[in-house]
Amino acid sequence: MGQVNRQLDPAQTGWEAEKLDADLRKRIVGQDAAIEQIISIYQTNLAGMSSVGRPIGNFLFLGPTGSGKTRLVEATAESLLGDGRAVIKIDCAEFQHSHEIAKLIGSPPGYLGHRETHPLLSQEVLNQYHTERFKLSFVLFDEIEKASDSLWNLLLGILDKATLTLGDNRRVDFSRALIFMTSNLGASEMGSMLRPNVGFAASDTERRNASGIVDEKLNDKVARAGLEAARRKFTPEFMNRIDKTVVFRPLGEAELRRILTLELNMVQQRVFSSATGAPFVFSLTDAAKEFLLREGTDMKYGARHLKRAIERNLVHPLSNLIATQQVRGGDLIRVDFDASGSRLTFFKEAEDMPAYAMVQMVDISLAPPMGVLSTGAAVEPPRTANAKSSRR
């Protein structure tokens, strides 16, 4: 036995948790506190220290609409299971009556339609996205403040004992599940505290005081307002079963700006993996980006409004250009802003670009553009190509 007296650092995280942390920070803007809570639960699980007979983690996400609550859950599934769709979503508002609860857990044997009902929350459903490496399930209960009493009782059982009893008495084990619950409770109070009567919420940058330090007092006050609203609405019995409660911040202009870059990148990934198999690259001028930001800024709907502005002003026109073959595989499209018509304009800057040149023009670190190299686009550099790389 060698005796030592070396101080250890319990704040350090292992490489797997660090990788998840880095992945989430790339995808989620302005919600670092929420990311930290996920990492902490994940690290506990990796170390084999999760409580026995309970879900791996029970999270309550509060905060305004379009602030990234659902996106964070999807991004975690994306990073760990390779698929953001691996999240089982239960919209609590849809399960108000007993016959709707039967959709979740199936009806007892003997009831009409017993054989036809496949419960939405069976063990098979829960395990369907398990991978060789990760036997994890992601379950998301949205708008829990709208849950009926019977759904609420099911939920309490899941949170406490990691079990759910189906209509035919089979048991579903949730001990390999991460349970996320979301609610918009307190969101309006939080919004008005940050900047009353103005369209934008203050971003982190704007929440700094005169000496440039983030006004943590205001941030704490906002978070407390969210928590208090939850405590007023939910019973202590419920709140005690939650491992981590996180109040998501309203997004400000600086955050929306970063989300715009992320969303444009995702549209580009969509082009690369689209079924038409004719990948091309598009690039927006600063004026085009400013236009999308202006169009997509609405404090009430957070980044949701921004996404809609991108669909309407960029994705739909691009789809028309593809359908009419004005845009083809191998093209480089510049997207600019026409102030007089108050709309985006589209110009072809190059054509016949090889796949490898297109891949170099976009940031593929967020989601690799699947299939771009197998789409039939020219892989050898063509003699005529003079693509000017205008990186976004």
Ligand SMILES: Nc1ncnc2c1ncn2[C@@H]1O[C@H](COP(=O)(O)OP(=O)(O)OP(=O)(O)O)[C@@H](O)[C@H]1O
């Ligand atoms: N913090 C964020 N970082 C990156 N993208 C975000 C963020 N917040 C929102 N988005 C983008 O906006 C979309 C809508 O956000 P999301 O679905 O996460 O909202 P929500 O907080 O769950 O809202 P709701 O309460 O209405 O369900 C996401 O799919 C994502 O593209």
Ligand SMILES: [Mg+2]
């Ligand atoms: Mg949501």
